[in-house]
Amino acid sequence: MSGLLALPIALPIGAAAVSIVVGRWRAAQRVIGVVTLVALVADAAVLLARADSDGAVVGQAGGWEAPFGITLVADRLSAVLLLASLATLLAVLVYAIGQGGVERNHVGFHPVYLTLTAGVSAAFLTGDLFNMFVSFEVMLTSSYVLLTLGGRRDQVRTGMTYVVISLVASVLFLTALGLIYSSAGTVNLADLATRFTQLPVGERQALALLVLVVFGIKAAVFPLFFWLPDSYPTAPTAVTAVFAGLLTKVGVYAIIRTQTVLLPPGDRPQVLLLSVAAATMLIGVLGAIAQNDIKRILSFHIVSQIGYMVMGLGFFTVAGLGGAVFFVVHQIITKTTLFLAGGLVEHRTGTGNLDRLGGLVRTAPAAAVLFLVPALSLAGIPPFSGFIGKFALIDAGLDDGWWGVVAVSLLASLLTLFSMTKIWAGAFWGEAEPVGPGHRLPGLMVGATAALTALGLAVAIFAGPLYALSERAADDMLQGTVYVQAVLGR
Amino acid sequence: MTIVLAAAAAALFGCGTFLLLQRQLTRVLVGLALLSHGANLVIILAAGGRGAPTFVGGDEDRALLDPLPQAFVLTAIVITFGVTSFLLALAYRSWLLTGDDEVQDDVEDRLIVTRWSVSEELIDAEEAALAAHAEDVARREMDEEAHR
Amino acid sequence: MTRSPIMDTIADLVFHSAIVLSLYFLFAGHNQPGGGFVGGLVAAAAVVVYYVAGGMDEVRDLSRFRPWTILGGGLVLASLAALVPLVAGDALLQSDYVEGDLPVLGHVKLTSTLLFDSGVYAVVVGLVLMVFEGLGDEPEAEDHT
Known part of the structure; x- marks a missing residue:
């Protein structure tokens, strides 16, 4: 039981170590990376099946019992997000191998990518707040390196912004941990859930708010999103795609986890979260409309879509939170696919600037199709997964009478469609622009993008069972006692 | 203490x-x-x-x-x-x-800031500089890849 | 670079005693102050002395292995220590120990955590050597980055 839980964290670190030792032997590095991720996807699938049928899988590192040792927990929420993330990581690794570029030119790419995998898995699986800090650091430190691989001038500049902002968030996180430990005497999430109910209301709300600010920076919610559209576009495509699909979603996961576990039902910051969500959706999409480069437009959309997830959490109902979980899964896959497709365009033509693109629907039909499907899904056009996710969220909002935020989300959705149309009209339709020294698209790149697109379609086709699973996960979260019982056994 | x-x-x-x-x-x-x-x-x-x-x-x-x-x-x-x-x-x-x-300043950011407040010529100049910069970066990337 | 004979002599002296101290920290770490990280830092400080005395070449001469090989080897060791208990059916990172009386050292207790700590020690030393490799040289020799 414990082995299944430990593998997603320990195996990639071990694989990264071997990957460093084999060094310049590129073929070996590739085999190690792909084999590790395939094994982890299988492991995560088994974890999800177990967590769904028998309840949360719990393990203790080092054999120390729950409130004292390091607890690893895979409940429905963690397991489903872990599976989606690992599948995405696998597809992007294949894409990076196909593209060459950064993957071929830097010995460090594979080890750092595997370390990033370990960090993401650890963040989903850990059952205590301090280890969440450690896993965030593992993940972020790897992301710093990936972002600046190559060391070009603009990468150094934007990398610096990203590193400094993340470090400030980490310092705040550390301070929050100190304060939480001194008032509750534990950092184990399940233990915190019971002890927080004994604290004065003001104290626990202040602590939960501090944690919300920390994860808000990581998840890029309004007004803490400013670093994201600036730093993501300069990285190599595969790296940006992974960041877009995963890093902010890990932040959202942390917000969902802490806000439901730390605060009892009466105290949850409903109005605050919904206002933040509305502002995030609107500002993000307006920012996207102002931009003129594919990657920058998509980066602003990351921010906008985070708003929908926070909105789902903000309702604090089974329907809302279930919609949010479903939406996170849809976003992890769809957002990554979009960035990969945008990367196909850039690889083909040598630019992502809409003014200098055109007519790609004839010159690169594969890229056009692979862009269109996730773009429509993102905008929420039926029958794609984005429509189902948004429909569930809006339905949940209307049930509780939150008219304002629902109206904002519909407006944001319309504007998303507008800006997707802008990319489509600018890059794919119209006169074929004379492009620079372009490349042919390697089969692996197209294949990986197509596989993720297919996965996105599968989310739409199997939306029924997946949404039911999300609702069961949401039910576990909102009850709170399920999680505590699984970890502490009482 | x-x-x-x-x-x-x-x-x-x-x-x-x-x-x-x-x-x-x-x-x-x-x-x-x-x-x-x-x-x-x-x-x-x-x-x-x-x-x-x-x-x-x-x-x-x-x-x-x-x-x-x-x-x-x-x-x-x-x-x-x-x-x-x-x-x-x-x-x-x-x-x-x-x-x-x-x-360093972010070129793209400066561009959006200045877009609404200064004369057309300045915007054109900045846009030209930005395009040149982007082309330069793209060309250098191509060179690097061709090099390898 | 001009070299000072006094510094050279002292460097030899300090380097070796610092390495011994770092090994002491590594072994004592399980129950007393110390451990792999602290030991590794002391060993790294010993390397700094050589760097001050003789520059980057002197540091490179210290070991046949490249810094990332040391770092990677350490990481392999540490992750083995984490993964092996899983194979044996225990929890991740679970440790075990043996006790015994040795001729000179007296009563000693060896834990399997030592393997993990040695890994950490190598990672820290490797990391510091990599930092030297990247930042310690004169800028002219840095074109290859």
Whole structure:
């Protein structure tokens, strides 16, 4: 039981170590990376099946019992997000191998990518707040390196912004941990859930708010999103795609986890979260409309879509939170696919600037199709997964009478469609622009993008069972006692 | 002792924030180091006074200190150590590239800021500069790949 | 680079005693102050002395292995220590120990955590050597980055 839980964290670190030792032997590095991720996807699938049928899988590192040792927990929420993330990581690794570029030119790419995998898995699986800090650091430190691989001038500049902002968030996180430990005497999430109910209301709300600010920076919610559209576009495509699909979603996961576990039902910051969500959706999409480069437009959309997830959490109902979980899964896959497709365009033509693109629907039909499907899904056009996710969220909002935020989300959705149309009209339709020294698209790149697109379609086709699973996960979260019982056994 | 530690943490946070707002990367780096020291002090404070038993019902006679916060701090120090050396490398890289470790302006940002407030010619000039820069970057990437 | 004979002599002296101290920290770490990280840092400080005395070449001469090989090897060791208990059916990172009386050292206790700590020790030393490799040289020799 414990082995299944430990593998997603320990195996990639071990694989990264071997990957460093084999060094310049590129073929070996590739085999190690792909084999590790395939094994982890299988492991995560088994974890999800177990967590769904028998309840949360719990393990203790080092054999120390729950409130004292390091607890690893895979409940429905963690397991489903872990599976989606690992599948995405696998597809992007294949894409990076196909593209060459950064993957071929830097010995460090594979080890750092595997370390990033370990960090993401650890963040989903850990059952205590301090280890969440450690896993965030593992993940972020790897992301710093990936972002600046190559060391070009603009990468150094934007990398610096990203590193400094993340470090400030980490310092705040550390301070929050100190304060939480001194008032509750534990950092184990399940233990915190019971002890927080004994604290004065003001104290626990202040602590939960501090944690919300920390994860808000990581998840890029309004007004803490400013670093994201600036730093993501300069990285190599595969790296940006992974960041877009995963890093902010890990932040959202942390917000969902802490806000439901730390605060009892009466105290949850409903109005605050919904206002933040509305502002995030609107500002993000307006920012996207102002931009003129594919990657920058998509980066602003990351921010906008985070708003929908926070909105789902903000309702604090089974329907809302279930919609949010479903939406996170849809976003992890769809957002990554979009960035990969945008990367196909850039690889083909040598630019992502809409003014200098055109007519790609004839010159690169594969890229056009692979862009269109996730773009429509993102905008929420039926029958794609984005429509189902948004429909569930809006339905949940209307049930509780939150008219304002629902109206904002519909407006944001319309504007998303507008800006997707802008990319489509600018890059794919119209006169074929004379492009620079372009490349042919390697089969692996197209294949990986197509596989993720297919996965996105599968989310739409199997939306029924997946949404039911999300609702069961949401039910576990909102009850709170399920999680505590699984970890502490009482 | 608590008040001294708290004051020290406050001073570290203050100085760290001040340095963080400077434009030179080396100062930003020192600022971040000070901030994280401040956070570590807060955690040490969280351990509570000396002599309190670590666990409820633990050994009351022996003066033990809760070891968990110290483990936290050690972990945090290790992480800061790694990240600081990365930042140093980045600052060094920036100095190699530009001869300075000042944080550069974002061209795209400046463009959007100036779009609404200045004359058309200036926008055209900036856009031309930006396009030239983008082309330059793209060409250099192509060259690098062709090189390999 | 001009070299000072006093510094050279002292460097030899300090380097070796610091390495011994770092090994002491590594072994004592399980129950007393010390451990892999602290030991590794002391060993790294010993390397700094050589760097101050003789520059980057002197540091490179210290070991046949490249820094990333040391770092990777350490990481392999540490992750083995984490993964092996899983194979044996225990929890991740679970440790075990043996006790015994040795001729000179007296009563000793060896834990399997030592393997993990040695890994950490190598990672820290490797990391510091990599930092030297990247930042310690004169800028002119840095074109290859």
